[in-house]
Amino acid sequence: MIGRDEVLYVAALARLELREDEIEPMAAELSAVVGHIEKMSELDIDGVEPTSHVVAVTGALRADEPRSCLPRDVALSQAPAVADDGFLVPSPQA
């Protein structure tokens, strides 16, 4: 079971607001899914390698050659708030 504190900790990590009336349902739903997921523990995985990439090749690299950048007005065009040619945000230190 995933408890209230754990749900709040995870929500803080994920930067998701959880309103008071959302905490218990979220805990219950996560618990149900995690309960299903834990069935994996029935499997013997000793000596099995983890698969991060299902394609068995190594990385395609990029040559160090410049490509064109976005014009600044395009880069900023979708931002919710802009000032001084930059993306405006609440100060992290505030």
Add this chain to the structure above:
Amino acid sequence: MSDAARYEAVIGLEIHVQLSTRTKMFCGCELSFGEEPNTRTCAVCLGLPGALPVANARAIELGLMIGMALGSELAPRSVFHRKNYFYPDLPKGYQISQYDQPLCRGGHLGEIRIHRVHLEEDAAKLIHVGASGRIHGSDASIVDFNRGGTPLAEIVTEPDLRSAEQAGEWLRLLRTTLRQLGVSDVNMEEGSLRCDANISLRPSGSDALGTKTELKNMNSFRFLERGIRAEIDRQREILEAGGEVVQETLHFDPATASLTALRSKEQAQDYRYFPEPDLLPVAIDEAMLAAAREAMVELPAARADRLERELGLSAEAARTLAFNAELGDYYDRALAAAEVDARALANWLSDLVGRLGDERTPAESSVTPAALAELVALVEGGEITTAGGRQVLDVLVREGGEPRAVVAAQGLAAIGSDDELAALVAAAIDANPDAAERIRSGNAKAIGPIVGHVMRESRGRADGAEVARLVNEQLGV
């Protein structure tokens, strides 16, 4: 027992170095050097929906060169991970970095062991703009993504350093090494070299490790040493008062020389590392290793070793030449220009550096390496005296030119004939009868004024030892 001896500091450094590629770590944007904000961005480095990273081959090559220079073990297969956290300067909500399979492991520089070297992407720049009407009731910042995605090598040492001074000196050696490798501008003030320090104290003689703190934001060598000293002092005071050091991240403010703890909210980190699914593991093949090897140059530690061991220079002279690449190159060129004694050449070069002062380096001066070598050869061959050589050097510094021509023009050739020198000595004895009398009565030290007279008259062209022999001969002692 003094305070300083009761505790020993244990210091490890984490150094971030911006790599000198043309483009960013995972996109084709050119690196930014003070361009207008947000003019060096693209879908990838802005973290736009759907954009994907592709690793820069050159950054990996530069990383391998660093590993080779530090004698690290180079991973045959290296994996990028995502380090997840939210911050406005981090466009994707994660930094692509490396975790348990870094590019390089182990190695050492000087006597300090290297723990690992890995590649990652730099964050963007946050500029605090104060209160803003746009954001109700709170301070605002703007984000400039020009720097975001610049390739970084993170170099982590083992906790082998024991003092602020040693840390500063070692970091200078690292800087020189990286600069000579050509992998980075390594400029602390401009942020292309950044250093954090992990510091703990333990009772002298103990092997145990104390609780460590992490010291951030030391953006010059001076601040690095001052910051570490301040933190060592702070921890010592706590321990001496019977307290306990708390594991925390501290920020050094150079203006006030004070240390402030970052708020614990920001310290509670759970980075949720997992292998970056957008990037396949990098296989380091023979071609990549060969390319990196090809690009390697002789590094300071190896050069100092060569100068000391093969040429017989003193350890100090060897380090001076090795840790200043330009001076070392000047020396090597001079040594190649003429058959001269390596130590004598080093002494003459040191003499030249002293004459030039802070204004110019030998390479910038009018004295070419070949000219310096010729000058040393003239002295070694007895064609001019050491004093005469100094006068030639003065002229070379002032006007440049060929030492041999200067010797001829200024009449500085050593006095070769015994008759000429004997006459000069006789004249000097006549001019200093008191000194001559004292020498005759057994006071050998009284010879100074007579030799000095000969040197003055000959303008340094006479050999001092020969003059002394002639004085004694003519006085019959």
Add this chain to the structure above:
Amino acid sequence: MSDGALIALTAEAAAARIADGSLPAAEYAEAYRARAAADRAAADDGLNCFTWVADSVGDHRAGPLAGVPVAVKDLFCTAGVPSQAGSRLLEGYLPPYTATAVRRLEDAGATSHAKTNQDEFAMGSSTENSAFGPSRNPWDRERVPGGSSGGSAAAVAAGLAPWALGTDTGGSIRQPAALCGIVGLKPTYGSVSRYGMIAFASSLDQAGPLTRNVRDAALMLRHMVGRDECDATSLDYPLEIRLPAREDLAGVRIGVPAELTADGIEAGVLARFSEALALAEGLGATIEQVTLPTAPHGLAAYYVLAPAECSSNLARFDGVRYGHRVEGADLTEMYTRTRHDGFGREVRRRVMLGTYALSSGYYDAFYDRAQRVRTLIAEDFARVFASVDIVATPTTPTVAFRLGEKTADPLAMYLSDYCTVPMSLAGIPAISIPAGLVDGLPAGLQLAAPAFKENELLDAARALELALAFDGSAAYV
């Protein structure tokens, strides 16, 4: 030409007639554009397949697909056109670039004048998790079209688009194709570039076609595959995708895994499946029972890996560079409110689940274990493919369910992907073709093949399609 006659044309036939001049491209595209626009204008009285429809048909390039319009799932970025991924957070978002998969189709001459509805960020199996309202199944408007590519599937089934582009992470092409009675193909992982596809779970996401017949699926795929320098995980497709022409299955060995063809599969769906197998035998195939012992754990592994990757992939939606922002008292509150209000309930649930699975102390029990289960599943398939050419299963355990029927029970909804998830985890190609009706609702037959065996897979699917002779015209609006 009447709408009915136009809809009866396959995309392949339409392309041929546009090429030989017997069908004006503008007339063909405009007919589909107008039908899409009408569905959009009908709002709740329509199928709600589209999130955007152009005001007029644009130009197209010359090429083998010249003039054939393709409906594009909203998950793909299309330059200057709303690309919202079914999310309130991206409402009105206009990307500066077009996804590679879309661009390649456009380079082949295709046009795109409509974006299709989907579950938010491709998370769902019913298209009910869209910020723009649920899409409806043209076979029964009170039922879901499946998801997440539900808008694409419903549009193709209803004759509102000749074909459509979708994405499949755990079944998001195959499952809605099955529920809407059309063909849906998930290609080998890495064969189609993911660049510009808004990421859900990077190690699983693949773009693919939703079409009204198998040859059209092959035709679209032919123009999508291939390495893209902007996607490091994309690969050179080793050979050309052929248009399948086989009418028999002589010599084809079909494996039927017990694990995916018994428990939890509706009787009606199983009946259509068995009939399809009997037809296959009649065409010359041999049917063998095989086992995929780890496959029943596929969903569990999938519901660790996909949420974990999505929790990281969706971190970029932070209200800074694009999309909606909800202001707060400070930075953290801006983040948490923006993401709470911007994301729907299912997305928040998966972000929470994935964050939990990656958080400190749980990585080994969840993420690492799921990756190892993934390995076992891939090994299961490799073993099975040593003795058979094709694996066949029902595509989904049930036919289309009622709107709202499973929204309150995430686990029940997740079971929709029970038969499709194992192939996604193994990275192998799989196709769903209509197997017939169950009480007036379509059921799908899924065929899977080893990686890069799309040609063999399409051959088998084509032969079976001809034999099954499914008529989907009842769904046309």
